[in-house]
Amino acid sequence: MKKTSFIRGSGSPERLKLIDDSFSMLRDSPLLPDLRMLYKSSSDMLSEGFIWGDGWWIQNSFGFTMGAVPLLDPFWSKILQNSYDAFWERIGDGNRIGADNGVPTHPNYGYRAPDGSLGDCVKPGVGIIYRQGDGDVDSYDWFYEATAAGVLMEAEILLFDRRPEQIRAYLPLMRRSLDHIESVRAENGLFLVGPSANLLAPSYGGSPADEDGKPRKGYLTGLSVTTAAALKRTAALCRMVGDTESAAEYDKRLTRTLDALPLLLTDGGYFVKSMDPDGTKHGVYDADRYGYLESVCNVDAAAWGVVGPETARSICEAIASVPGIRPAGMLCNNYPHLDDTLNSYRNHSDAPHSLGFLSGDWVDGGCWATVEGRAILAYLRSGAYDDAFRAAGSYMKWAEEYRQDAPMSQWGFNTNNPWQQENDDHSECGRPVSVMVDNFAPVTCLLRGLFGWEADEKGLSARPQIPDDITSLEQRVPVTFGGCRIYVAYTGGDGPLAASLNEVRLPVEEDGTVRIPADLLPRGGEFCLNLDRSGRAPLLTAADLRPDDALDGDTEGLPQELRAIRADCAAQLEREGDPLRAAHLKEILSAAETAALRRRLPFDRHELRPMTDEKIAQILNLYDQTVRELYAGLKYRG
Numbered sequence: 359m360k361k362t363s364f365i366r367g368s369g370s371p372e373r374l375k376l377i378d379d380s381f382s383m384l385r386d387s388p389l390l391p392d393l394r395m396l397y398k399s400s401s402d403m404l405s406e407g408f409i410w411g412d413g414w415w416i417q418n419s420f421g422f423t424m425g426a427v428p429l430l431d432p433f434w435s436k437i438l439q440n441s442y443d444a445f446w447e448r449i450g451d452g453n454r455i456g457a458d459n460g461v462p463t464h465p466n467y468g469y470r471a472p473d474g475s476l477g478d479c480v481k482p483g484v485g486i487i488y489r490q491g492d493g494d495v496d497s498y499d500w501f502y503e504a505t506a507a508g509v510l511m512e513a514e515i516l517l518f519d520r521r522p523e524q525i526r527a528y529l530p531l532m533r534r535s536l537d538h539i540e541s542v543r544a545e546n547g548l549f550l551v552g553p554s555a556n557l558l559a560p561s562y563g564g565s566p567a568d569e570d571g572k573p574r575k576g577y578l579t580g581l582s583v584t585t586a587a588a589l590k591r592t593a594a595l596c597r598m599v600g601d602t603e604s605a606a607e608y609d610k611r612l613t614r615t616l617d618a619l620p621l622l623l624t625d626g627g628y629f630v631k632s633m634d635p636d637g638t639k640h641g642v643y644d645a646d647r648y649g650y651l652e653s654v655c656n657v658d659a660a661a662w663g664v665v666g667p668e669t670a671r672s673i674c675e676a677i678a679s680v681p682g683i684r685p686a687g688m689l690c691n692n693y694p695h696l697d698d699t700l701n702s703y704r705n706h707s708d709a710p711h712s713l714g715f716l717s718g719d720w721v722d723g724g725c726w727a728t729v730e731g732r733a734i735l736a737y738l739r740s741g742a743y744d745d746a747f748r749a750a751g752s753y754m755k756w757a758e759e760y761r762q763d764a765p766m767s768q769w770g771f772n773t774n775n776p777w778q779q780e781n782d783d784h785s786e787c788g789r790p791v792s793v794m795v796d797n798f799a800p801v802t803c804l805l806r807g808l809f810g811w812e813a814d815e816k817g818l819s820a821r822p823q824i825p826d827d828i829t830s831l832e833q834r835v836p837v838t839f840g841g842c843r844i845y846v847a848y849t850g851g852d853g854p855l856a857a858s859l860n861e862v863r864l865p866v867e868e869d870g871t872v873r874i875p876a877d878l879l880p881r882g883g884e885f886c887l888n889l890d891r892s893g894r895a896p897l898l899t900a901a902d903l904r905p906d907d908a909l910d911g912d913t914e915g916l917p918q919e920l921r922a923i924r925a926d927c928a929a930q931l932e933r934e935g936d937p938l939r940a941a942h943l944k945e946i947l948s949a950a951e952t953a954a955l956r957r958r959l960p961f962d963r964h965e966l967r968p969m970t971d972e973k974i975a976q977i978l979n980l981y982d983q984t985v986r987e988l989y990a991g992l993k994y995r996g
Contacts (some may be wrong), residue, residue: 359750359815362843363905364381364382364833364835365377365831365833366830367828368742369828369831371896374384374831376750376754377804377831377881380754380801380804381805381835383757383801384802386420386948386952387952387962388952389889389967390498390754390758390961391802392984393798394797394945394949397437397982397984397987398412399986399991399993400482401482401483402439402991403444404438404795405795406418406419406794406795406855406871407792407793408762412482412483413479414480416445416504416508416511416697417507418726418728418794419728420507420511420728420798420936421727421728421891422728422731422796422798422799423438423797424806425735425737425798425801425803425805426438426517426802426804427511428806428837429805429837432937432941433936433942435519436917437514441779444486446531447537448486449473449506449531449600450472450473450477450488451534452665453468453483455468455469456468456469456471456477456486456488457485457793459485462945466487466489466491467485469487469488470755472500472541472777473534473537474536474537475488475501476501476504476505477501477505488977489727489860490504490559492558492560493554493713493714495554496545497550497699497700498552498554498560499564499571501555501559501577502538502539502555502556502581503559505885506535506539506581507589508535510587511537513532513588513591513592513595514591514813516595517594517813517815518839519596519840519841520842520881521841522598522599529595529596529601531789532592536592536611539581540611545934547614547615548633549577549581549582550576550749551564551575551578551819552573554606556578556580556731557654558654558691558726558728560699560713561691561699561713562578562700562704574635574642575827576623576634577634577863579619579652580606580654580655580658582615582618582937583658583764584658585629586619587613587662589611589612589615592608593605593608594815594839596608598644601862606764606857617920623981624639624643626643626672626676627640627668627672628656628673629652629655629737631650632653640691640695640698643676647708648698650692650693650696651680651683651692652691652692652694653689653690653733654732655690655734656673656677657673657729657738658732659734660673660736660740661739665912667869670739670740670944672877673740674704674737674745675738677689678745681705685770685771686769686770687731687752687770687772688766689692689730689733689749689752689770690722690769691723691726692720692722693717694710695717695934696710696712696717697712699712703988710722716768717769719765719767720725720765720767723769723945724766724769725765725767725770725888727753727762727796727800728796728799728839729799730749731799731800731801731802732752733745734749734750734800734807735808737749738810738823739807742863743825746751749800750801752770753801754801755965756797756933756966757801759963760790760977761792761966762794762796762797764794771964777789778792784968786966788804790967790970790972791980806817808823808824809821809822809889810835811837813839816873816875816876817873817874817875818837818844818874818879819871819874820846820872820874820889821869822855824848826850829851830847830848830993832846832849833845835906836900840880842882842884842885843883843885844859844879844887845885845903846886846887847887847890847895847898848890849895850891851891852891853892854866854891855870855890855903856891857872857889857890859878859888860886860899861887862878870907872887872889884900886900909948910945911951912954913936916950916954916957923946923985923989924947926948927943929942938995939992939995939996942988944987944994946992949984950985953978953981953985956977
């Protein structure tokens, strides 16, 4: 099997390689984990990965999905939608409990959620966990920000897919979720919620407990940020299908949300994590009490365009001014530590390590790639290109060794990850290999962020966000928008940006945004977006960039079982007329050839962890099992 180059370009070899490697993890990678390894034939969904079985978590998949939506082809877009349908099919209605069969196998599946509530995790055939599932779950509020994130991701999927019948099918469900969130809006326009209603939970403890020890509610910044992004996109969907009344209602809610957000800003131009009803702010860095910097709500505000360019830059500058929040090049959730968790209040303590893990290992200070992806979008939007590429490169080093840990512990140094069961000198490791969806977020968000792809009711927009040391970049993987494929060619330079779609010149806004009206992008079309700052770049076409991704049938070294699977799928493909099933068959053929190629390539990347015989065997099993899972999943294609 030949190695496909997913980009062509000139400039920094290191950065161009990082971009190409990132595309390979979404397409075909004999040297890195790829997305196919997360497919589960038991549900026709993606999974969290690693030791977490068939489960799918909103908070863990959030960064990956928000980066991936424009980059996935129709087959993987379908699989992604299936993954979130598992939540929509189990949306709270005030009556059903989390267990699919009404008989909880664990107390977490026994909660009866209000109408519109989504939740933390779905395990098909088992049920949904409506509250964040770690710790004293009975004391937690509903997982409001996960619900907001679920609406936001669905809106993104629908805005890029653009089928009116799909939009009309999901809008009633999304309304129920947005109404659920609206029910906790306070008079000041903020949202008042209790412990563990945040991304990433359970790092939010609400407000200090009352004299009886009962946790109280606070104004959670992340919920305002994520809800604002969801409202904006849902209003756009309503306008696309002519529901102007609902669009006006969501616009009104959006305005109220944005008008209240400044209440949560610090003098330093970044957001606090939360505010108590008495006005006490949590997350003012270096304050005597609650004096940490919270990264999650801040990078989300910049990534989703909830704040303007000036505030987005001040957020990135605040992060850069605190070395302790990125000591290993990765962004920690917060720094120096949380002193306002539920356990902090109960123990009347402001000490670190209040969540049962050492600070720096889990949601108090750990590094979560799902957050890092959103940080990369924020960095690129703000012009902090070095920060974006450093962050993506840090995670790529771990991916090269098939150690996609989530979280990265010890403030990102990950010297001894608790979930991998390893000792300090790495001579023992119970779980030497991990592939997790969290760690695809830096990949997808880097790739989406390079051109700042956005969709709304009017069409598609792009904004080059590419450092000067990349002087040209041709993206040979198309963006999918409304059923058409868009390749992109960028040439740097000192001149004004010129843009054209095929031969149609497009206007460029002052900030470099190029807007492509939807009527220029008919379903089934194929286009090339040319972006040129040099004034002399030739106009390229889709045919110039379309890669030759034909398979060569090389399965040397592959076990006979997998060679038989490949042969069967090749025979089926010759007579297959259904595009989705044909795409599925091609994924199996490609996965089989990649599994064969992986056997013939060296296992020589072990700067971070030893490459033992056991680890090599587990890596090969990842590739082999991917073929088996994809093959078993053919049952869903008729």
